[in-house]
Amino acid sequence: MSSRVLRDDLWTSEPIGRLHDKTFRLYVCLINAADDYGLVDTGFGEISRAAPLARWAPEDVQKMLAEMFDSEVLLPYRVQSKSFCAIDKWQCFMRSVKPKHPIPSFGLGHIRMPYGFKNQRVRASASLLLKHLDIKGTTPGMTWGGPGDALGHEGSRELGVGKKGEKKEKEQDAAPVDPKAEVWSIGIDVLTSTGLPEKLARSFLGSMAKTWPAQTVLDACRAAVGKVEPKAYIAAFLKDKPKIGQTDPAEHWD
Helix, strand or coil, X not given: CCCCECCCHHHHCHHHHCCCHHHHHHHHHHHHHCCCCCEEECCHHHHHHHCCCCCCCHHHHXXXXXXXXXXXXXXXXXXXXXXXXXXXXXXXXXXXXCCCCCCCCCCCCCECCCCEECCHHHHHHHHHHCCCCCCCCCCCCCCCCCCCCCCCECCHHHCCCCHHHHHHHHHHHHCCCCHHHXXXXXXXXXXXXXXXXXXXXXXXXXXHHHHCCHHHHHHHHHHCCCCCCHHHHHHHHHCCCCCCCCCCHHHHCC
């Protein structure tokens, strides 16, 4: 569970102000329990571990969740009979390359621009998932202090980087992307995000990399981000693409 700091916007938010005090306590606990993408498992067992302040009955928890759903401060969704929610107007410093929980069918539009990223890999993954945000021009480790009622994030003292660190990150950003390395970095994250064991993910990617050019496989992995069955999606994406040594028919249309 991450340590988070509540911004003062929380205290002036109209939807939050309408919540019952007991519901608000649960809401704060859920902020602390959420992953870096503002997603929370709302099963009673998970909530009991996330909210140790009181012993609430299942019926009470359901009522409080319903109150937050009605106020739209939490956005509910289900995946394979399990219940989750996304915390609206979520904003934090990102350390994870992928969500801990399944991505909702309505996407990740509830997320605002992150305050910064742990490193270039985290930023690259986030830029693929958070397509509604312009992340490409940001620098890993930088802080964001823009307006908006961001609800939870790590303390700002942890976010800064020195001039030496900034120079190193800029040098990394300027370096050309190696498609082969990116296939393993992004591909494994995408495939394991839906429960596929890493060993099987590596085996699958290795098979694809032997058959298709690295850049083509990378394009397939990027396109599969957020898909329910990324392995099947990647296979379908590559099916009609030119294999290693073959020429793309589109290049000889005349």
